Amino acid sequence: MYGTIARPASQVLSEVTITDQEFRLFQNLIKAHTGIALSEHKRNLVCSRLGKRLRALSLPSFRKYYDYLRDEAGQTELEHFVNAITTNKTDFYREKAHFDFLEQEMVSAWKARVVRTGKRQIRIWSAGCSSGEEPYTIAITLRNAIENFSAWDVRILASDIDTEVLDRAAQGVYPTERVADIPKPILERYFLRGTGSRAGFVQVAPEIRDLITFRQINLQWDPWPVRTFFDCIFCRNVIIYFDKPTQRRLMERFAAYLKDDAYLFLGHSESLYGMSDEFTLLRNTIYRKREGKGSATPPWATK
Numbered sequence: 001m002y003g004t005i006a007r008p009a010s011q012v013l014s015e016v017t018i019t020d021q022e023f024r025l026f027q028n029l030i031k032a033h034t035g036i037a038l039s040e041h042k043r044n045l046v047c048s049r050l051g052k053r054l055r056a057l058s059l060p061s062f063r064k065y066y067d068y069l070r071d072e073a074g075q076t077e078l079e080h081f082v083n084a085i086t087t088n089k090t091d092f093y094r095e096k097a098h099f100d101f102l103e104q105e106m107v108s109a110w111k112a113r114v115v116r117t118g119k120r121q122i123r124i125w126s127a128g129c130s131s132g133e134e135p136y137t138i139a140i141t142l143r144n145a146i147e148n149f150s151a152w153d154v155r156i157l158a159s160d161i162d163t164e165v166l167d168r169a170a171q172g173v174y175p176t177e178r179v180a181d182i183p184k185p186i187l188e189r190y191f192l193r194g195t196g197s198r199a200g201f202v203q204v205a206p207e208i209r210d211l212i213t214f215r216q217i218n219l220q221w222d223p224w225p226v227r228t229f230f231d232c233i234f235c236r237n238v239i240i241y242f243d244k245p246t247q248r249r250l251m252e253r254f255a256a257y258l259k260d261d262a263y264l265f266l267g268h269s270e271s272l273y274g275m276s277d278e279f280t281l282l283r284n285t286i287y288r289k290r291e292g293k294g295s296a297t298p299p300w301a302t303k
């Protein structure tokens with residue numbers, strides 16, 4: 001005789017499938033909260049990522065999870081929900097041509113500006129910074145390209161909607177494999193090697209970490225809690241997840257936060273083609289705000 005073998009709850013739940021109606025509910029919820037437009041081919045991904053949340057909360061169906069998210073009691077779960085849906089792929093020196101351009105063209109332009117204005121100030125926003133590799137690469141590039149760096153006032157705002165990646169970004173700790181392709185002189189100068197229990201990890205040096213402020217900012221928020229005009233915005237591999245009207249609105253808002261002649265970087269498969277006349281294309285995915293296109297009134301003063 002064989003008795004029935006009770007399956008562990010997690011196994012039962014891992015078989016829960018998502019219905020068309022449930023998937024549509026999550027599509028609408030994620031769009032409303034983040035701007036991310038989940039296409040049908042993301043269905044399996046959503047099912048597996050949210051399935052983990054169902055198991056963590058011991059909920060029997062996606063519908064119950066949705067109801068929980070809509071309930072007052074589930075408001076803290078919204079953060080886990082958003083963190084589970086975002087795609088955070090990133091790398092140090094990702095799309096290296098951007099950092100070559102920053103070093104060779106932009107730093108020279110900013111140095112020339114000192115002659116005109118007497119100001120040695122640079123403000124950069126890494127919007128959708130994921131786990132920090134992008135803003136750290138920006139900071140290292142600037143630190144390395146500007147000789148009398150201590151005479152400059154350089155600040156980088158690094159933001160993301162996902163609190164989990166932001167926590168990691170702020171720590172600046174990475175497994176050594178993640179930095180394997182960084183040139184040795186840069187690695188030795190700007191990273192600390194872990195020892196003992198931290199062997200196998202590196203940490204970005206304090207002189208680089210101190211240049212960056214990490215903050216949770218959802219690009220869908222209006223207004224943003226930001227009161228600075230920027231010399232450059234990196235928003236790479238973020239708008240690819242948004243629909244066209246959301247992209248267009250975001251670019252208008254970025255333009256209002258950029259100084260005249262400031263730069264905008266998009267990801268390799270993103271473009272402003274047919275979307276905005278406020279920017280000129282300089283090189284593939286590198287844009288410059290057209291002079292005189294912005295309003296003199298800061299965007300934060302009009303809210």
Ligand SMILES: C[S@@+](CC[C@H](N)C(=O)[O-])C[C@H]1O[C@@H](n2cnc3c(N)ncnc32)[C@H](O)[C@@H]1O
Pocket residue numbers: 033034035036086087088089090091094127128129130131134159160161162165217218219220235236237238241267
């Ligand atoms: C693929 S990563 C890109 C990281 C980095 N910019 C790069 O190119 O390597 C996209 C990031 O955008 C963030 N994101 C998605 N929607 C967002 C929103 N509405 N507001 C802020 N960040 C968002 C995600 O959490 C994710 O970390």
